[in-house]
Amino acid sequence: MSDAPSGPLDGIRVLELAGLGPAPFGCMVLADLGAHVLRVARPGGGTALMPPEHEVTNRGRATITLDLRDHAGLARALDLVEQADVLVEGFRPGVTERLGVGPETCAERNPRLVYARMTGWGQTGPLADRAGHDLTYLAISGALSLIGPPDARPTIPLNLVADYGGGGMLLVTGVLAALLERERSGRGQVVDTAMIDGVSLLLAQTWSFRNAGLRRDERGANLLDGGAPFYDTYLCADGGYVALAALEPQFYAAFLDGVADTTDTSTWPDRNDRASWPQLRACIAAAFLQRPRDAWAARFAGSDACVARVLSLDEAVAHPHLAHRDSYHDWAAGGRQPAAAPRFSRSAARAADGADDAADVLRAWGLRP
Numbered sequence: 001m002s003d004a005p006s007g008p009l010d011g012i013r014v015l016e017l018a019g020l021g022p023a024p025f026g027c028m029v030l031a032d033l034g035a036h037v038l039r040v041a042r043p044g045g046g047t048a049l050m051p052p053e054h055e056v057t058n059r060g061r062a063t064i065t066l067d068l069r070d071h072a073g074l075a076r077a078l079d080l081v082e083q084a085d086v087l088v089e090g091f092r093p094g095v096t097e098r099l100g101v102g103p104e105t106c107a108e109r110n111p112r113l114v115y116a117r118m119t120g121w122g123q124t125g126p127l128a129d130r131a132g133h134d135l136t137y138l139a140i141s142g143a144l145s146l147i148g149p150p151d152a153r154p155t156i157p158l159n160l161v162a163d164y165g166g167g168g169m170l171l172v173t174g175v176l177a178a179l180l181e182r183e184r185s186g187r188g189q190v191v192d193t194a195m196i197d198g199v200s201l202l203l204a205q206t207w208s209f210r211n212a213g214l215r216r217d218e219r220g221a222n223l224l225d226g227g228a229p230f231y232d233t234y235l236c237a238d239g240g241y242v243a244l245a246a247l248e249p250q251f252y253a254a255f256l257d258g259v260a261d262t263t264d265t266s267t268w269p270d271r272n273d274r275a276s277w278p279q280l281r282a283c284i285a286a287a288f289l290q291r292p293r294d295a296w297a298a299r300f301a302g303s304d305a306c307v308a309r310v311l312s313l314d315e316a317v318a319h320p321h322l323a324h325r326d327s328y329h330d331w332a333a334g335g336r337q338p339a340a341a342p343r344f345s346r347s348a349a350r351a352a353d354g355a356d357d358a359a360d361v362l363r364a365w366g367l368r369p
Helices: 022-032 071-083 095-099 103-109 134-141 162-187 195-204 204-211 249-257 274-288 293-299 311-317 320-324 355-364
Strands: 011-019 036-041 059-067 086-089 114-119 190-194 231-235 243-247 308-309 328-330 336-337
Touching: 011 022, 011 071, 022 086, 022 114, 022 162, 036 190, 036 355, 059 355, 071 103, 071 320, 086 162, 095 103, 103 114, 114 311, 114 355, 134 162, 134 195, 162 190, 162 195, 190 195, 231 274, 243 293, 311 320
Parallel strands: 011 036, 011 086, 036 059, 086 114, 114 190
Antiparallel strands: 231 243, 243 308, 328 336
16 A cells, blocks of 8 residues: 555545546546545546546546446446545536436435536536537637737637636635535535636636726737736747746836846836837847847846746756756656645645555545455
């Protein structure tokens, strides 16, 4: 048995009905935090995008195969429900009810069960039974209209925002809150996590700026969307890029000090004059073209100018700060994976991915490895 330190969720048993996207990511986070996550896969099921042994979001749990359409498979699943603290499913509304493992049925078997549902649109509403992806929810929420340059189409920010920020992370938040509430009430409940809700929630500060009349309803024209020339990315002499995020006056002053040996910044327009932003952007762009990317990194090392190299994934792994914090490490199937987060002073979270870890999960559920 593994002798690794236990995470803060050690002893919590999570039953995951295998799916794709934010639900597996959320279960990965719960497993990283020490929960004993048992994944129930359907016969012949699997991720269509890649071999399952290379799917990092599958780490930290054991998998068993059950056919929920078969009487014996369903009975076995309901037996597992009786042992579970949490059940996570990521199907369209009504699917688990038709399979016989809906929230009411499970609550009858285990009144303390936290039943976490992860969908794009939520359990109710005109679009509840429709298909969607990260990009769909970004579009409908209004977020996508805000991302990208003003003279081009909206930019796709990978699938980080709706799938994992508004979806998987809020799923984890809902599960943890329901488990905490259960300590007071002694009862489980259904957690309805919808990516469309999550993306809308992530727009809280954006709505604050808009309500205060401090943002324009156009891309690339605002403080945090690339509209401000002191919060943008710039090309360097070698074709690499740097990110400049000198929002506060003192950080901007540090940036000006850093470029003063190659550029006369005394002629630059006032950054508080929005009408001069195009001119200021041209000045900053010309300054960064004077040196290669890594030379700028060296120039601003130790500075609060908030100038950073735009790194590739492989470069990020080798960055001294990320290396110091062991932010990435080797993945058992080959390649790399991100470390568990956040960090704890006593109950260490960890990104488990080995056969011994899967065996530990099975034993925690009373199953034979």
